[in-house]
Amino acid sequence: MSFKKLSPFLPLFFLLIGCFSLSNKRSIKEEKLPLPPLPQVKLGEDEFAQGELQRARRLYASGVRAIGEQKWSKAQKHFEKAIEILADLDLDEDHPQLVHQFDLLLNQISSDYRRALASIGELPQGVSVSAVMEGLQEMKISHKEIESLYFPLFDPSRYDFPICWNEGVKRCIHFYQTTGRRPFEIWLKRSGRYVSMMRKILKEAGLPQDLVYLALIESGFNPRAYSWARAVGPWQFIYSTGRLFDLQRNWWMDERRDPEKSTIAAAAYLSQLYEEFKSWPLAIAAYNCGKGKIRRAIRKFGTEDFWSLPLPRETRNYVPSYMAATIIAKDSPRYGFDLKLDEPLSWDLVWVDRSTDLRVAAKCAETTYKKIKELNPELSRWCTPPQIKRYGLRVPAGKGDTFDANYSRIPAKKKVVWERHRVRRGETLSQIAEKYHTSVWAIVDANSLKNRHRIIAGDHLLIPAPPSGTSVVTPTKKSPPTPTQGKKIVYRVKKGDTLSQIAEEFGVKSWDLRKWNGLKEGRFIHPNQELNVWIEPGFHSLSSGSGDGEKGKKKLIYVVRSGDTLWDIARGFGVEVKDLCRWNDLHPRQRIYPGERLHIYVQIDKNL
Numbered sequence: 001m002s003f004k005k006l007s008p009f010l011p012l013f014f015l016l017i018g019c020f021s022l023s024n025k026r027s028i029k030e031e032k033l034p035l036p037p038l039p040q041v042k043l044g045e046d047e048f049a050q051g052e053l054q055r056a057r058r059l060y061a062s063g064v065r066a067i068g069e070q071k072w073s074k075a076q077k078h079f080e081k082a083i084e085i086l087a088d089l090d091l092d093e094d095h096p097q098l099v100h101q102f103d104l105l106l107n108q109i110s111s112d113y114r115r116a117l118a119s120i121g122e123l124p125q126g127v128s129v130s131a132v133m134e135g136l137q138e139m140k141i142s143h144k145e146i147e148s149l150y151f152p153l154f155d156p157s158r159y160d161f162p163i164c165w166n167e168g169v170k171r172c173i174h175f176y177q178t179t180g181r182r183p184f185e186i187w188l189k190r191s192g193r194y195v196s197m198m199r200k201i202l203k204e205a206g207l208p209q210d211l212v213y214l215a216l217i218e219s220g221f222n223p224r225a226y227s228w229a230r231a232v233g234p235w236q237f238i239y240s241t242g243r244l245f246d247l248q249r250n251w252w253m254d255e256r257r258d259p260e261k262s263t264i265a266a267a268a269y270l271s272q273l274y275e276e277f278k279s280w281p282l283a284i285a286a287y288n289c290g291k292g293k294i295r296r297a298i299r300k301f302g303t304e305d306f307w308s309l310p311l312p313r314e315t316r317n318y319v320p321s322y323m324a325a326t327i328i329a330k331d332s333p334r335y336g337f338d339l340k341l342d343e344p345l346s347w348d349l350v351w352v353d354r355s356t357d358l359r360v361a362a363k364c365a366e367t368t369y370k371k372i373k374e375l376n377p378e379l380s381r382w383c384t385p386p387q388i389k390r391y392g393l394r395v396p397a398g399k400g401d402t403f404d405a406n407y408s409r410i411p412a413k414k415k416v417v418w419e420r421h422r423v424r425r426g427e428t429l430s431q432i433a434e435k436y437h438t439s440v441w442a443i444v445d446a447n448s449l450k451n452r453h454r455i456i457a458g459d460h461l462l463i464p465a466p467p468s469g470t471s472v473v474t475p476t477k478k479s480p481p482t483p484t485q486g487k488k489i490v491y492r493v494k495k496g497d498t499l500s501q502i503a504e505e506f507g508v509k510s511w512d513l514r515k516w517n518g519l520k521e522g523r524f525i526h527p528n529q530e531l532n533v534w535i536e537p538g539f540h541s542l543s544s545g546s547g548d549g550e551k552g553k554k555k556l557i558y559v560v561r562s563g564d565t566l567w568d569i570a571r572g573f574g575v576e577v578k579d580l581c582r583w584n585d586l587h588p589r590q591r592i593y594p595g596e597r598l599h600i601y602v603q604i605d606k607n608l
Contacts, residue, residue, distance in 0.1 A: 152334045169327070358382050
């Protein structure tokens with residue numbers, strides 16, 4: 001397993017600095033922390049990764065600058081965001097130059113993080129697992145002090161793992177009760193979500209169920225834990241080891257974060273280690289530092305007794321810290337941790353037949369987007385992976401049938417297929433939208449683009465593309481219609497609209513809009529203003545199906561933009577909210593999301 005581990009989304013300095021003494025603040029101010037170097041990054045084989053690394057560097061530099069100014073809350077936010085970016089990027093060995101830059105940045109953050117920790121007494125509750133483990137290694141307590149401490153009577157029969165009761169284990173228990181108490185309480189509380197599920201998997205694999213508490217000292221039972229050694233998930237798999245045990249990782253998902261799949265992989269790995277070493281202390285030591293180091297130590301020193309092997313300090317502490325954590329977790333009130341554990345997570349597994357926006361999934365399950373993300377931490381983006389045609393998605397327990405019923409009622413033309421597009425030199429959003437049969441503004445909203453005219457070659461865009469055969473309001477290369485050859489609709493201007501936006505949505509030129517409405521160059525439009533728009537016959541229309549069609553009207557598909565409301569859309573197209581809801585099976589107060597497609601029946605002016 002990996003060597004130096006650290007959980008992600010570090011609540012770094014905001015929590016840490018609260019423990020700094022005035023003298024420590026003074027010493028840091030006098031030290032004048034230097035800003036980290038920001039080397040020029042040359043464009044390489046993956047411009048997207050380069051851009052993300054640059055973003056993380058800028059955040060890190062801002063965080064260090066904030067520390068120098070003693071703006072702890074600001075520093076905490078910058079560092080957390082930088083770690084979040086790196087955790088989601090997590091480069092593999094196929095990009096050696098990028099990996100080098102990635103590791104350099106991680107080491108820079110690690111150095112400053114440890115420097116801050118050096119001034120802390122009791123660790124704050126949000127500190128990472130690695131910080132706690134490092135604090136344990138630095139703990140200085142004498143044999144005499146250990147013997148003077150009170151420990152409840154130890155009963156080895158309570159455990160299905162060979163727990164030892166020695167000075168090293170007692171030392172770790174004392175550390176968890178004192179310096180590391182606040183973070184350990186958080187981990188212990190969180191364990192309630194996963195222990196029962198993980199125990200069942202370990203039991204089915206024929207392993208000691210108490211091995212579940214390895215996840216306590218690996219990640220604090222945090223599925224999104226991320227370490228300095230680039231290990232991920234509750235069992236802290238590095239990429240290469242995870243791949244050996246069929247844990248998939250790509251831009252869309254990382255199964256090392258899946259509590260269920262990663263536990264199955266950990267069980268298989270631990271089984272291999274025990275089969276080789278025939279000793280559980282040696283097996284979990286190898287889980288920490290790797291099989292090679294344990295093999296070499298055994299050959300060099302001629303013993304298979306873990307307690308006699310001169311292993312690296314981290315590994316020497318790893319085994320007793322696991323034993324101490326297990327002892328406390330199985331009898332927490334007796335060791336001073338009288339707290340209520342989180343309720344076990346429970347779910348129904350449902351199957352989606354195409355890439356599905358998690359916001360849509362949340363609506364179908366009548367739950368929240370946050371809950372769907374909590375139950376599916378392996379998903380790195382806001383949708384299920386496009387390359388998997390049938391994906392098993394977790395929804396809250398008891399909501400499976402509700403999801404299936406609601407999901408089956410979503411028309412095929414409303415289900416978005418997410419594609420990943422790499423921008424080519426000279427390409428425009430209009431060209432990209434036309435290629436995928438979607439709209440410019442759907443792409444703008446999906447990627448949070450501030451300027452639709454500034455896209456960079458090499459960047460990657462998520463494209464919400466409809467199923468084949470479905471049209472949306474999108475630009476066209478055809479010549480714009482004229483009042484004598486087109487059909488007229490009246491568009492009511494909404495707040496924030498521009499002529500270019502309106503023209504792009506209806507596949508016409510902005511100068512045509514000006515000509516049709518007598519607008520001189522430089523003249524602005526205003527909310528509630530009515531604009532005449534001539535569209536080519538059939539350009540926006542879809543075949544009107546029976547049941548929800550409107551006689552004498554043409555059916556459009558409108559792609560929802562950020563900030564849109566049902567009232568705004570209805571007003572813009574000159575229809576009633578109640579009709580808009582009826583056409584789309586919506587409740588008037590129901591929330592709509594960017595990228596959704598709404599059916600709108602528009603009256604065509606028959607006098608023209």
